[in-house]
Amino acid sequence: MRSGYFKQGYGELVGLTDSPAVKGWTAALLAALVVAPLVLSSYLLSHVTIILFTLVGALGLMVLTGFTGLISLGHVGFLMLGGYAYAIGVTRFGLPPELALLMSAVVPALFGLVVGIPSLRLHGLYLAITTLAFAHIVSAGILGGGQFTGAGSGIMVERPVMFGMDLSSDRAFYWFCLAMCVLAVLVALNLRRTYIGRALIAIRDNDIAARTMGISLVRYKLLAFLVSAALTGVAGALMGIYMSIVSVEGYPFLLSIEALAIIIVGGIGSVLGAVFGTVFIVTMPELFATLMSMVGGRWADTLTTAAHEVKTILYGVAIIAFLRFDPRGLRGIWHDVRHAWVFWPLRY
């Protein structure tokens, strides 16, 4: 049993963890994820792949909404920009896939700066509406883009060879997504513990106080949009590669809601929360489907005919329930459980 947390230097305060157990478990999880494709069935493998690239996008929204407190309903716009930047880079300009993937981060980031500018003048709801407008304008722009963007029919994307790795097999693509995901988690974790991350949290908690302490709101709000859009754009590109096509229908507005659901259910403002939320939201409909098919009969029929609706209702109910009953999200529950485990049989 540990008897308390004692920090002896400033370095320990910003350290990611001081617990050997956490380091051990993280290493075990990573090892398990690396060997997973050799063991899992193709259905489970694709499920984990979806979780991995969704997590990249969820981290993107977490940086903006979770850390900085700027609500965005337009993240699907950044996803779309990322996907299209990659597809257009590869098919129209013949860029190497690595460079196109970089473009899928850079292009949304530039647009993120543009959307970020109104955030300097607008608060809360007004900003949410501006981002909503942004998402609609992006999809209208792509639909009206003619030959260049493929308009309504979208652009086919082949699985590329990246960094000498042929991603056409599901296993290779999984490993690639895993690498991107680990990278994104590291970016978010490290962002959170630097000066920048603490400035973002300060802006979220009280922007006027943050400004009096010398934090430039212009710089850090724009930076939050930049990082968020770049991460989301990469997720959009990975999604496009996974589906082998980028099209406006491939990025429905529901994804913005799904991303919000992920960060709320997981726990706003924490990277661990994003991980929990992603696993929960992506897995929940599948689990629910399995459960319903076990019950069988009419329930299973409803689920196959109205699978999409049932899935969305679940998202909505999850959002409402978590906000209503435990706003700290899954991360809060995890925190309580871990606390009880570590300090048992004492309360604290």
Add this chain to the structure above:
Amino acid sequence: MSYFIELVASGLAIGAIYGLVAMSFAVIYKATGIVNFAQGEMGMLTAYTSWTIATTLGTDAVTTVLVAVVAGAILGLVCERLIMRPMLGEPVLSVVLVTVGLAVVLRSLVTMIWGAAPHKFAIGGADTILQIGGIGVRASQLTVIAVLLLAIAGFWFFLQHSRFGVAMRAVAADEKTARLMGISTARVQAVAWAAASGLAGLAGAFFAVIYGLAPTIFEIGLKAFPATVLGGFDSVLGSAASGLIIGVLENLVGGYLPSTLKEIAGFVLILVVLMVRPFGLFGEKRIERV
């Protein structure tokens, strides 16, 4: 020229629908300080409910409209009591996200119950074409404009002269002080939700009668957003007027420019307006700036 007038006339009709929804956004904002992202979905659910009642019972036009208002108000009361009341005192971010969740649930619920196929909401005399000054207008289109004007007058009177309207403005201005003066915030909130979803229900039912009943009706909520922002969130009457502006603008853009622009005309307009006047055309100049 007559093409232009026709565009304006049908723009006014759709604008009146947006105006009703925009008013409902503003009513809730004025009483509770939050934006209900589920307003369009409330309108949609009410439209489907009143369609079911109208087709099974065969009610006439006036009764159907009344059914829509009452069904909308009941829906609003239920949502307020079950979902919004427990969130009193929570941060605005949480409350707004709850309405986003509610929107998602209602939208899927409607598709699950009534299916995705569009229906015709036929009602006695709604499709009669009236000739006014050389252009043909459907009776339902004229009615919805009249209904909007009635609603504007009613709300103006309600907010300025009734006890409850004054209480609502007091809660909007300063919730804590209003409570200290003996105003029940919860009751004001309940009435605001009932009134707002009654308005949204009217809008949904009229939209269904004029353009057909389909699960895409919730988009009136998205279209009415620009109107509410344009008018200013705290201005009920300004939002109604802005609904007409957005409706006409959208129709003119759709008539003269590529059709994809029609969908985003309102959004582009509010981006411009928000940059210049973040508090809207008729709103109070109170919004914080950084």
